[in-house]
Amino acid sequence: MLKNDNYRQFIEDNFKIVNKQGVLVDFILNAIQRKYLLEDYTGTDDILKARQEGFSSLINAIFTADFLLKEHSYSVIVADIEENATGLLDRVKMFLSSYEEKNKIKIPLKYDSRFEMYNNFMDSRFVIGTAKNAEFGRSKTITNLHCSELAFFSNIEKITAGAGQAVVDGGRKIYETTANGYNSYKKFRDEDNGFNKIFYSASQFYPVEFLAKKKKELGRLFRQEYPESEAEAFITSGDPYFKTESLEYYLSETKNVEAI
Numbered sequence: 001m002l003k004n005d006n007y008r009q010f011i012e013d014n015f016k017i018v019n020k021q022g023v024l025v026d027f028i029l030n031a032i033q034r035k036y037l038l039e040d041y042t043g044t045d046d047i048l049k050a051r052q053e054g055f056s057s058l059i060n061a062i063f064t065a066d067f068l069l070k071e072h073s074y075s076v077i078v079a080d081i082e083e084n085a086t087g088l089l090d091r092v093k094m095f096l097s098s099y100e101e102k103n104k105i106k107i108p109l110k111y112d113s114r115f116e117m118y119n120n121f122m123d124s125r126f127v128i129g130t131a132k133n134a135e136f137g138r139s140k141t142i143t144n145l146h147c148s149e150l151a152f153f154s155n156i157e158k159i160t161a162g163a164g165q166a167v168v169d170g171g172r173k174i175y176e177t178t179a180n181g182y183n184s185y186k187k188f189r190d191e192d193n194g195f196n197k198i199f200y201s202a203s204q205f206y207p208v209e210f211l212a213k214k215k216k217e218l219g220r221l222f223r224q225e226y227p228e229s230e231a232e233a234f235i236t237s238g239d240p241y242f243k244t245e246s247l248e249y250y251l252s253e254t255k256n257v258e259a260i
């Protein structure tokens with residue numbers, strides 16, 4: 001298996017990605033992607049984040065590198081809905097296409113469908129599914145598991161007990177999501193379950209001018225999409241029983257016990 005900086009180098013040397021302007025460019029990791037891969041990554045990670053910071057792209061690029069280079073690897077993406085799952089696999093296929101173009105080779109895919117790819121030379125697989133199938137991945141021997149937008153899964157417990165427990169020792173389990181209120185993901189996040197809990201705020205990724213513009217556009221929904229703290233992410237998202245404004249007020253009035 002490649003070392004983390006070797007993954008960065010391999011991705012940047014071989015993969016292309018469509019940027020936010022809709023242009024196909026070399027996949028050069030942004031600052032927050034580099035921070036995760038080179039500083040915060042453990043391979044058993046639960047990432048809570050602001051929207052569209054690039055984590056699903058990076059995670060799938062790492063899995064794609066294994067699909068190309070690691071014999072018998074079995075990589076699985078589980079998304080909240082089918083449209084998002086197929087979109088993620090389409091991105092993987094774009095990585096493979098750019099790899100073929102840059103290296104002037106043809107990857108020997110035995111089959112290539114909307115939901116699965118098989119690399120005949122490496123005996124490696126890349127499979128996608130959705131959280132609607134709670135048993136997805138349960139009977140497999142998984143090398144890499146990516147659950148995308150985990151907070152929006154309706155059956156987090158079954159997925160993490162099924163596909164999550166099918167990951168081999170030393171394999172990767174990487175969950176990433178934006179918050180969705182105080183739901184079952186919040187409970188999962190608060191548990192002592194062996195995951196490395198990471199939060200990436202909006203200001204770690206987006207410039208001040210961009211966030212100021214979005215604040216004007218979104219109003220009270222701004223902090224749901226671009227939170228600055230983990231507590232803020234949960235309080236301002238989802239469909240809380242109490243008014244969001246009241247929760248935000250009490251949050252602002254809380255004090256750090258150590259500071260008293």
